[in-house]
Amino acid sequence: MGEPIRVGIGGLGRSGYGIHAEYLKDDPDFRIVAAADELPERRKDAQERFGCRTYRSYAEMLAAGGFELFVNATPSRFHVEASLAGLKAGYHVLSEKPSATTLAEFDRITAAAEEHGVLFFPFQNSRFYPYFRKIREVIASGVLGEIICIRSNWSGFARRWDWQTLQRECAGNLLNTGPHPVDQAVVLFGDAYPEVFCRMAAYHFDFGGDADNFCALTLYGKGRPTIEVQVSSFLAYPQGEQYNIQGTCGGLSGGPAELRWKYFDPKSAPKHTLWKPWSFDRQYCSETLDWQEESWRFAEASSNANGFVSLSRGVYRNLYGVLRNGAGREITLEQVRRQIFVMEEAHRQNPLPVNE
Structure with a gap:
């Protein structure tokens, strides 16, 4: 058994809270250590349920660090900028869909991952x-x-x-x-x-x-x-x-x-x-x-x-295999680029x- 992957979740809405956190809290190979949301009641809920640090914004959370995987569950229009920020800060990034709306955006993301020596994972649980x-x-x-x-x-x-x-x-x-x-x-x-x-x-x-x-x-x-x-x-x-x-x-x-x-x-x-x-x-x-x-x-x-919560298992188990054991990706970047x-x-x- 390798070390659990420490996770920071950006956004505690329908996806970040109802899908990602709901799955991750029960997988012993992952540990939610940080979460960010602008709503104080959501931060309080995360502190009580997951015992994690909380922040008002994903930018504050990225700056504080202490984790290796940034789960980008921000609202859709922030997906590209948040993924780029996470990659440039040296974190692996898993992004909710749509991971980008244009090929130019997607190529910027994958180039940033390569440049900074980290990995980008589009979340395609279906x-x-x-x-x-x-x-x-x-x-x-x-x-x-x-x-x-x-x-x-x-x-x-x-x-x-x-x-x-x-x-x-x-x-x-x-x-x-x-x-x-x-x-x-x-x-x-x-x-x-x-x-x-x-x-x-x-x-x-x-x-x-x-x-x-x-x-x-x-x-x-x-x-x-x-x-x-x-x-x-x-x-x-x-x-x-x-x-x-x-x-x-x-x-x-x-x-x-x-x-x-x-x-x-x-x-x-x-x-x-x-x-x-x-x-x-x-x-x-x-x-x-x-x-x-x-x-x-x-x-x-x-x-x-x-x-969707149970379907997340396939994504996260493969992600764990890639990061900890050098496994191949089941969801390739080229497939998502065609999407x-x-x-x-x-x-x-x-x-x-x-x-x-």
Whole structure:
């Protein structure tokens, strides 16, 4: 057992407190020794629950030191500046999503990490969903054949009137929820930068928001599957499962609780020759395939292992392995760079009016 990683958390809001601190307090390989938040009641809460030092700002906390990992859970518009400050001060940094909004910002962050001899970790906990790992396993097995199209829907009906509706806060569906499905999409797309087509819109009634709350995104490229991602706040009725995957030998459907897939073996399928010049005796093509069907169910359906706190385990256990044992990254910087590329291009294609 190595020394626990001493952690300073910047921001004790929904993420810093409700996800990161909630996980870290129970992992013996990490120790929360410092936390920063401008609200005194949050600082008092952190002192009582975690027995840590507290500060009014992450800058004060970075200056005081005494830890090696800075968890950047500040509001989204501060992510880039806070990550840069932590790296330049000599700390490893784990940043909440979005870790950046442009490639230029992301490249500045990774360059700063290299320059100062520390590591930068984007927080992409949805990579560790058990169902997503199973999807990757099924695709890698080859039973579905060549993957043609992947549809991923992360939508529901919800009206919002908080800071996540404001462009000036680096908010909106794509930058808030989007890093989860887009991270999964770039992994499934493979090691290449995709072509991007996107349509976004902002409908905030009379609440004053101006960031996107409808996003339909398509990734495509030669020799790659077409991947469609929708993140809408206006889906009153569910539209099928979260994932639907089409392959040349079968398909897969499902989501966090359950997956099912079916496929046939092309070697044992009926053989045909192309009818010429027209259909045979006015018939339609018809055949019987020997479908094989399989399913997977989340084994811990009664637990919160599909929740964000438990999903954090995958991120932090890999981070510990990297820092203490020289393990490889499960979430590579290049993968996240492609994610940032996709989201920046989506916003470039959809400039939305800004409310002053």
